[in-house]
Amino acid sequence: MEQQQHIAQALEMLINNFNQYFPLNTKECEEVKRVFTPRIVKRKAYLLQEGEVCQHYYFVVSGCFKMFAIDADFKEHNLQFAIENDWVADFQSFYDKTPSKLYIEAVEPAIVLQIAHADLLYLYINYHKFDRNFRIIIERKFIDYQNRILQNISSTAEERYIAFQKQYPHLLNRLPNTQIASYLGITSEFLSKVRKKISSK
Amino acid sequence: MEQQQHIAQALEMLINNFNQYFPLNTKECEEVKRVFTPRIVKRKAYLLQEGEVCQHYYFVVSGCFKMFAIDADFKEHNLQFAIENDWVADFQSFYDKTPSKLYIEAVEPAIVLQIAHADLLYLYINYHKFDRNFRIIIERKFIDYQNRILQNISSTAEERYIAFQKQYPHLLNRLPNTQIASYLGITSEFLSKVRKKISSK
DNA sequence: TAAGGAACTTAAACTAGTTTAACTATCTTT
DNA sequence: AAAGATAGTTAAACTAGTTTAAGTTCCTTA
Structure with a gap:
């Protein structure tokens, strides 16, 4: 069976x-x-x-x-x-x-x-x-x-997010950013700002 | 001996x-x-x-x-x-x-x-x-x-400091505040401000 | 016992991160 | 297919926490 x-x-x-x-x-x-x-x-x-x-x-x-x-x-x-x-x-x-x-x-x-x-x-x-x-x-x-x-x-929120990306690349696709923000100890609005800053580099 | x-x-x-x-x-x-x-x-x-x-x-x-x-x-x-x-x-x-x-x-x-x-x-x-x-x-x-x-x-730095006082009262007397600030993840200057705020309550 | 160094405080100017709110897009469920 | 929830973005006003600097006290060690 x-x-x-x-x-x-x-x-x-x-x-x-x-x-x-x-x-x-x-x-x-x-x-x-x-x-x-x-x-x-x-x-x-x-x-x-x-x-x-x-x-x-x-x-x-x-x-x-x-x-x-x-x-x-x-x-x-x-x-x-x-x-x-x-x-x-x-x-x-x-x-x-x-x-x-x-x-x-x-x-x-x-x-x-x-x-x-x-x-x-x-x-x-x-x-x-x-x-x-x-x-x-x-x-x-x-x-x-x-x-x-x-x-x-x-570390700053930006540094923590970059470290998260490196350590858990497989989680990035599976989790909404709101959940990742909560894990990092920041608001999802601020994570949005951080992501924009990183992508504009 | x-x-x-x-x-x-x-x-x-x-x-x-x-x-x-x-x-x-x-x-x-x-x-x-x-x-x-x-x-x-x-x-x-x-x-x-x-x-x-x-x-x-x-x-x-x-x-x-x-x-x-x-x-x-x-x-x-x-x-x-x-x-x-x-x-x-x-x-x-x-x-x-x-x-x-x-x-x-x-x-x-x-x-x-x-x-x-x-x-x-x-x-x-x-x-x-x-x-x-x-x-x-x-x-x-x-x-x-x-x-x-x-x-x-x-939690905010103030909340963390108050929690530290409760959890480790015996450490408060043994450690300089600079060391406690470092443990809490804040500057010693800011801890000074926090302590002043708490004591004025 | 003098002197240098930690430790603590205060304050002004700054920056990192929050809050509130509004808008859009996407998913989920009916 | 519609409707409602969830997700993501942006922006303006705000607050928490940092930086730099200066002054004071206390402690340590020569």
Whole structure:
């Protein structure tokens, strides 16, 4: 059946993702296939909304998500985008079991593989390799965040936009500029001005 | 001898730090005592300078550090401060063995316990618990960074300074305002203005 | 104990980025 | 095919934050 083949492909993608770090053995692969479950997400649907406890850690198989907060003036601020092969969750809520202040919304129709908190703990406790691989995954995300903070405190909006273009060329076509502006911490009107200035060079 | 007692105290602090997460057994404690070595750092001395490969992961026993980058205009931008019980390193350089773009400098006389890259790998490979505990340590730092990014893209300098006061009251007294301004991503002149405005309320 | 250097403040002139508003184009849904 | 929402641009008036410079205090080290 077609559906089952899609699931098999998604799981293969996930296992390949783990294998980039410390490859899984047969038993570990079986456990992954057992505890990760697929989920189809429509455009504009949420994986997480403010006030909910983040119950799952998500691996993105296809599509694109934005994770954002809404401030007192009802403005959205994009913390990160997640596309194929990315991991996304609100860790603070996921590990502390506290209500999240964040939203995770599909900006394109998407497929994810999700693992529940208890299942992840099960993997951590029984297989050294998942502590290892998730440590490495989070370390890489930490490095990305650190570089982004450095940019935020040291560069102008124009410099940050140019850096974004270089670092995420594949996202430029997939996201409206309003979303990129929100990620960069500027208004979309000002991004428009910046883009005009750059293109006139 | 007095020196040895200081070292014993520092190691106890380190082990207590690990024990906050998943407590170490006797063998793991012994290994920690074997592979972490103490280092005394004078004020204004560096643990890391731009161009060097970050060879150690540092646990701060006492004192205070700033980690920063220097931009094209020779201005410093503080990425983080580290005091007692904090961990500090440039991960990108440490794991990839690439020259660092960062500096780690003592702003107070300090004592650290350092572990070399190879020794950390040894712990990771032989003891599940270190992968586990360092995963948790980095996850917490990741959450802090994420909250900071959200602040940077969504709040004014005044709001960020007030948040800093709340989150790090103990750092306010230990750091000159110039260093805090650099951390917040503003000039010290503007921080002066912000502080005046706040105090006049 | 003198002197040089950090640290802090103030202020005036400037620039980067926001706000509000209006217009156009494109997509989405019915 | 129409209608409404979403996206992008422009511009004028505004505000947040920078730059340069000068003056003061405090701290450090010779």
